[in-house]
Amino acid sequence: MLEVKNLIVNYGYISALRGIDFEVNKGEIITLIGGNGAGKTTTLMSISNLVPKTDGTIIFEDKDITHLPAHKVVMQGISHVPEGRKIFPALSVRENLITGTFGNKKMTKKDISDNLEKMFVLFPRLKERVNQGGGTLSGGEQQMLAIARGLMMNPDLIMLDEPSLGLAPIIVEEIFELILRIKEEGMTVLLIEQNAAMALQIADRGYVLETGNIIMSGTGKELINDERVRRSYLGD
Amino acid sequence: MDYYLMQLVNGLSQGAIYALMAIGYATIVGVVGMVTFTHGEVIMIGAYAAFYAFSFFAENLFLGIITSFAASWLLGIVIYKVCYERFFDSPRHIPLICTIGFSMLIKNLAQIVFGPNMKAMPQPIDLGFINVLGVRINTIQILIIVIVISLSTILYIVNSKTRWGIQLRAVSQDKKASALMGINVQRTTMIGNCIGCGLGGVAGMLLAIYYQSILPTMGGVLGLKSFISSVLGGLTNIPAAALGGILIGVTENLGTAFLSNSYRDVFAFVFLVLVLIIKPEGISKKVGGRP
Ligand SMILES: Nc1ncnc2c1ncn2[C@@H]1O[C@H](COP(=O)(O)OP(=O)(O)O)[C@@H](O)[C@H]1O
Ligand SMILES: [Mg+2]
8 A cells, every 4th residue: 555665864964764665555554663763753754745855765555656745645545643743723623623634625514524523422522622722632632633633534544653652651542442443444554653562562563663774574463572672662 | 172083083994904904914924924024015016006907997996906906916926936935944034034125126116117206096986074973084984994894804704714714724823734634835825925915905005095195115114014013913813913003003193193293103113112012922922833
């Protein structure tokens, strides 16, 4: 479904990605794990074309999307829930959710209101705050809103950048359960996490990113049991 | 007493024009995320567009509104292409200086093309007077207030009730996140800029009708007054900018009533200094802006 080939990204003199290759198949949960500064966010940002690539090719559903402008990448069916949530603070919760539908021109008014209802079932707390400004929500609620907003367009692929960052353990559990539910609905998930233990438990396959290189890949189980992964990322 | 009441009415109608300029200004700064110093020239071009429409076609108010809005909209496209489009990732002072330079260019071109002298503005409606509770209000003042209120209401409805308005506000708050939502950020920013310019253009027409005259250099002080009105709302808050415009209009007119007409423009600047001293961030906090 998504194929990333020889992706190289430099920020000035800093090389953030040094030629990574990976692929995501339909219906999978793929996770990209790695420490702070490994290049995880950069990977997603360059797929979405918000940072310029030095080299590399991105293929999505057999289409070369390497040079599409950011908003057109979204229109291919790729939803990107960015690091740090990036919800619109001065839009209400409902308006924030509606911005999530701009990426899918085929949605009708009815599809949109159906999806709103669906999100309110999935996230009852958002329903209570539907007319509140996005900026007034707590961190956990903002993350819920960011994920819900990403789901509103019925994406084929949803890319989540550290959805568990800075959240209480109980909310982290909730979010990971939700990701499993998203998969059951037939969506494909590309999950980026520093919380490697949780991510590998739910992932079909994973890649380990270190200073801009993919140093290891395998199924979630393989990686969880790997000696090096355990030492570096699971704190054993 | 009646004299002061009349000055208050004058202040309110002039303030309504300032409010429209300021609404345009705040719309621009909100969506572009950068301060502009071309707004005065945008206002002037709107006034001249109406001037030529009145002179060559018909002295029809509706035609004037459409022409001034359209002309300033087109100028908005040029400003966007020249001053903003390639500078979103540059330091803020670059587009700022660019708008200053561009404003000088337009001002001087206007003097060549339109002629440097003041001209009489054709009047699309007959001047009449109505007595309200002993205060004489003229029809142009009523017209100005009606037009400004209608345009602001339309803008409010578009902004708060339509999908397009949500898109515009999203882009004003966070351009990167907006791109991730599938919004064409460049196009939305340009159209938002053009709407703000168009409103400025209509304000220019109204001001020329109000003063019955038109001048290529009229923009300078008007651009500054738009800026000053918007400072009250942290540059991007539209209702606060409108309030700022009305306050400046009223202060100017009451000020001239109590003191002298030669101090007219001083009041706006005193107002700016006071706002900056008392409430440097404006009466409302700026939300979002440039990512
Ligand atoms: N905007 C930027 N400008 C310069 N360097 C950056 C920028 N963003 C990230 N980097 C650098 O690129 C590397 C990868 O960063 P990032 O992709 O954010 O890592 P991660 O998400 O895995 O923590 C880091 O060394 C970081 O300092
Ligand atoms: Mg990151």
